[in-house]
Amino acid sequence: MDDKIGIRLIGTAKQTLKMHRTSKNPFIRLGISILYTLSKPITEVKRFLIDKNFRSIILMRLLNSKNVHQTTSLTYMNRYPTIFSACRDFFEGKQDIKILSYGCSTGEEVLTLRHYFPHAKIVGADVNKSSLAICKKLSVDNNISFVYSNPNELEKHGPFDVIFCMAVLQRQPHYIAEKGITSLKKIYPFEKFEKQIIGLDHLLNSQGLLVIHYTQYSLLDTVIASKYEPLGNYNQDDYNSPIFDKNSNIRENTKQQNTIYIKSGR
Structure with missing residues (x-):
């Protein structure tokens, strides 16, 4: 036919x-x-x-669920110019910084960061092997590398001066909003978010920047909150999905979520 x-x-x-x-x-x-x-x-x-990418996501959720947060691979170049610029200005005059793009997807964020940080060493990490295969075909300089995201591998490349974790620490935000779901306990519990924040903190140098953007939880609710203080008024006020508390319940009155945090070293 x-x-x-x-x-x-x-x-x-x-x-x-x-x-x-x-x-x-x-x-x-x-x-x-x-x-x-x-x-x-x-x-x-x-x-x-x-669909190779869809297949990769399904297998990831089945075989590596403990390390999976956001399941979409959506990304594009220069997605957060205001945030990237603020971080660049914070490190003005320092050339030899080391950056982790945590959840780098298909590499557009890493390519963007090279424009903001021309001399930095940049590591892109992701658990989606299909996305990583695309990353590894990109034409990049010798100070850019892409790795499979697991604690041991990241430990080899750290510690870092700045960690970008953009639109990663969340699960199905549009679906959650559309369905009016008020508890993430069974979908994406706070404990999973907190454990990942602790892991990123372990990889970050004192006086470094932890950049957490577009997330359903707040770093300030975690057990390591006292180590961090917000840098400026950069936030995710354009994030239209619900925010949840440390009990994984929806917040009735959502305060603006800060995005850039300085690690004080306390």
Whole structure:
């Protein structure tokens, strides 16, 4: 069968199903509901087989769930210019800084950071092997490297002067907002966020910067909060998803979340 004819037939079938979802005949409505229910897993299986990135995300969640936070690989160049500029200005005059892009996805953040920090050593880390494969094909200088993100590997490359963790420490924020979910206890508990913050703190030099942007929790709720103080008024006030407390419950009155923190060394 010609591909175009097949696509048209599928489109026509979908339109027919939509038209009959509100049928007055309860048997027709039941039949349509069953067809929709059955079509979802089939669609997911098909996507798993043909979409390499989707397959990588599913396998990551199944085989490496303890290290997975955000599951999307969305990224683009110069995504946070105000934040990047503030961090560059903080290190003005210091050339030999070491940077970790934690959750670097397909590498656009690392390429962007090179423009802001032309002499820095930059390490991009991610748990998505499909994204890392893309990173490793990028044309970069000898002071940029990409590594699989696990504590032992990061330890080899640290400690760092600044760690960027941008839109990583969260889980399905748009879905959470859309469904009106008020507790993340079963989806993305605070304890997982806190454990990761402690791990990043371990990799950061005293007087270094920990940059946590677009997250469902606050660093100031963690057990290491006393080590950090906010730098300036940089925040995530354009983050439209709910914020949760250390009990993983939604905050009724969300305060602006700071983004850039200085490690005091206390």
